[in-house]
Amino acid sequence: MPELPEVEIAVRTLKKKIIHKQITNVIIKNPKLRYKINPIIKLKIKNKKIIQIKRRSKYILISLSDDSTLLVHLGMTGRFYFNNNNKKKMDVSIYSKTNILPKHDHFILKLNKINLIYNDIRKFGFIKLYKKKDLVDSEHIKNLGIEPFDKKLNYKFLKNKIKNKNLAIKSFLMDQKNICGLGNIYANEILFFSKIHPLKKTNQLSDYELKMIIYNLRRVLNSAIKQGGSTIKNYYNSEGNTGSYQSYFKVYGREKMKCFSCENNISKINISNRASFFCQKCQRH
DNA sequence: CGGGACTCCTGAGGGC
DNA sequence: TGCCCTCAGGAGTCCC
Numbered sequence A: 001m002p003e004l005p006e007v008e009i010a011v012r013t014l015k016k017k018i019i020h021k022q023i024t025n026v027i028i029k030n031p032k033l034r035y036k037i038n039p040i041i042k043l044k045i046k047n048k049k050i051i052q053i054k055r056r057s058k059y060i061l062i063s064l065s066d067d068s069t070l071l072v073h074l075g076m077t078g079r080f081y082f083n084n085n086n087k088k089k090m091d092v093s094i095y096s097k098t099n100i101l102p103k104h105d106h107f108i109l110k111l112n113k114i115n116l117i118y119n120d121i122r123k124f125g126f127i128k129l130y131k132k133k134d135l136v137d138s139e140h141i142k143n144l145g146i147e148p149f150d151k152k153l154n155y156k157f158l159k160n161k162i163k164n165k166n167l168a169i170k171s172f173l174m175d176q177k178n179i180c181g182l183g184n185i186y187a188n189e190i191l192f193f194s195k196i197h198p199l200k201k202t203n204q205l206s207d208y209e210l211k212m213i214i215y216n217l218r219r220v221l222n223s224a225i226k227q228g229g230s231t232i233k234n235y236y237n238s239e240g241n242t243g244s245y246q247s248y249f250k251v252y253g254r255e256k257m258k259c260f261s262c263e264n265n266i267s268k269i270n271i272s273n274r275a276s277f278f279c280q281k282c283q284r285h
Numbered sequence B: 001c002g003g004g005a006c007t008c009c010t011g012a013g014g015g016c
Numbered sequence C: 001t002g003c004c005c006t007c008a009g010g011a012g013t014c015c016c
Helices: A004-018 A040-045 A093-097 A155-162 A169-174 A184-193 A207-226
Strands: A023-028 A050-056 A059-064 A068-073 A078-084 A105-111 A114-120 A126-131 A266-271 A274-279
Touching: A004 A050, A004 A059, A004 A078, A004 A114, A004 A207, A023 A040, A040 A068, A040 A126, A078 A093, A155 A207, A169 A184, A169 A207, A169 A274, A184 A207, A184 A274
Parallel strands: none
Antiparallel strands: A023 A105, A050 A059, A059 A068, A068 A126, A078 A114, A105 A114, A266 A274
């Protein structure tokens, strides 16, 4: 599910449901995710309390009472959902309500009255445990770029970042070392609102265009968060609900359909191996 | 070093 | 119906 808005929604739901709860047991059903789940995790986190849940880029950081942090990335299809474990039998109503298949459950945290289940069809996500002090220097976190809502992100910051870079702006936006949290959907949408062709080179962008990119990325992300994220292919979030930002897509997935701003049809091209959607007339080089 | 192609994995959908 | 191909919200690795 996951670009920044979807991860943010997941974090907010986790906060609501599992903060302050104690981990009474851990079940690793299938350790083979992007990185093999280290079985030692089970012993290390059992009986610890969940004291804080945060988002950094597209990562979920679950801090535990012994100064360790579970670092979770959802990959393409990772998601958390909950199950009531108060009864003897698992509550299976969520399976009929959503398209979740238990065969893709890989990791389960048993908490007081509730199970937190990590489900991931394609297994591109991962779960790692770090000591809190090692987390920021970890390979996953240390090279991350600026957060989209960080006040330090302004056009001068971007201008400095793209200095000497002769790279398609779409690729720049997708690279987490620059601005983090954006993925394929939102990069496409942001460039449409900014009226910039996705292949336009970073060193060709005007100050005005850089300002538009920053303005629109915040606008698009905020709006998506407000809508509960985007749901593709009946993808359900942690509470068995779908986000609805997909109905606001201006270009993503709209190849050959009419542009909402002009009479042109939306084009689709490949940039860095990812589908890129744009309007040839509204978005100029 | 920067940047593009390839890779991991499963499932959905289209064409024949 | 079945088979084969392509594609999918990510990002690390390899190679030039």
